[in-house]
Amino acid sequence: MHVVVLVKYVPEPQGTPSLGDDLLLVREGVDGALDPGDEFAVEASLQLVEAHGGEVTLVSMGPEVATSALRKGFSMGAGGGVLVTDPALRGADALATGRVLAAAVGRSPFDLVLAGVESTDGSTGTLPMTVAELLGVPSVTFARKVEVEDGALRVERQTEAGYDVVTSPLPALVTVTGSAAEPRYPTLKGIMAAKSKPLEQLALADLGLSEADVAPTQRVTEVSEAPEKSAGVVIQAGDDAASKIAELLAEAKAI
């Protein structure tokens, strides 16, 4: 089976994010990595092709530096990838990104598209569904377990109360949570092999899209400090920590 994984290069999640004069997240000159949420999707895709045969292709949109995120996926075992880079995509919103990724995925036949539930930096959480709709395929979100049986999907989908078992025909799109698969560490052999795997770089025009197709629909007009909470008290354990906590609970009429 051919599994496509949507991946994103994001600013290092442990770093301190900042905004530029244009009120966009500063992405240049900042350490970045493959989104940790996407690593779960890459791992789940590798396990599926290991069990059923086939190959994994990564598809991404981002600046030149995003190639490092794809190489990370290659080192885990993905066979190749596509990166769409275009100056017109700077500040692209979820709709524009959805159009670009759907066009890139749609260039070749696929059985399954996997993605993380949401990106670590933007957290919009709707992009995969937009891609699924544009590709005209069914989808299952919040998968904590993904299996293929007799050419169809069987997914455990997290819900507010527990989980549902959901079935779907292929091709389909699935978003996975951190419970779906524990990402493997790339081996030295994998890291060496990653350097020679095919990485195709495309511009907007290569996908038959124009700048009008990716014009942003959202504009940040102002960023302000949230009202500060008055500073609390921090004490060392020991002392009278337990009675302080009990007192606070009593003030709140909780005990």
Place this chain on the structure above:
Amino acid sequence: MTTVWVYAEVTPEGPSPSALELLTKARSIGDEVAAVALGPGATAAAPALGEHGAARVYASDEQVYADTLGQPAAHTLHALIREHTPDLVLFSTSYDARDVAGRLQARLGSALMSNVTDVTAAGSAQTQIFGGSRVVDVTLEGPAPRLLLVRPKSFPPEPNGGTAEVVPVDTPVPDELTTVRRIERHEETAAGPRLEDAKVVIAGGRGLQDPSNFKLLDDLAAAIGDAAVGASRAVVDAGWVPYSYQVGQTGKTVKPEVYIAVGISGATQHVVGMKGAKRIVAINKDGDAPIFRLADLGVVGDALIVVPKVIEEIRARRG
């Protein structure tokens, strides 16, 4: 004239609380407010939706909306939008509504904004970034309607005593949109009050060191009474507790009287789900953990030692 719609999630047990929150807000933005309710329980939910501001409820009780995901609802909502041309559609940030909104955006080519914390006008909204330390004002452009995914509990629900006219929806759903099927449902919720309703929420993270130590939080909850136990994403992903425990961006949003974060560092992902709590207590070994910046009362120390002492103290006070 501004028309605002709310995509109201319903079950046979009633409308979701967030539908009532969104309708309350919609009244202050729109001249005309309507709700769209799809699935079993839709018609029965109309009085409650009307009472919170929906003058009209477009309702279908068809089972197909509950048996599958996103696609049928996006299809029907799209048809209704083309017919009635609302200016703004509000969704709650839930598992199912995100599916519907994401698909609808692809069909309409409209702006879809996520993680909205306030709606300022029919074409503008606010969100918060960097763990809630900054407020971002966003203007939405492009074709109507604008679509907003609003975080739960952003507004208190207030009835205005209205009544809704029920408009039955009979849009046919093509078979090719119903190929995804929910074949089993499993509940993994703990005993006691629900996370969203409890007066006190006690949430555990990596600092608890081992899944077996979650028992301490259960004991603390039992000592308090009206308390529920939650968790950070890290420990849910690690399989320590079921996903239904998760508080945060991809989990539940809670606003209890007291939130006790035990061994939780305070990643943005977690903070957005709990920072609305009235009082926040944090227990963490690492004095530099970001959670202490939010805490009304922070205790630097080992949770495994502090929590049993708190339980003892509460029991002593109760006599």
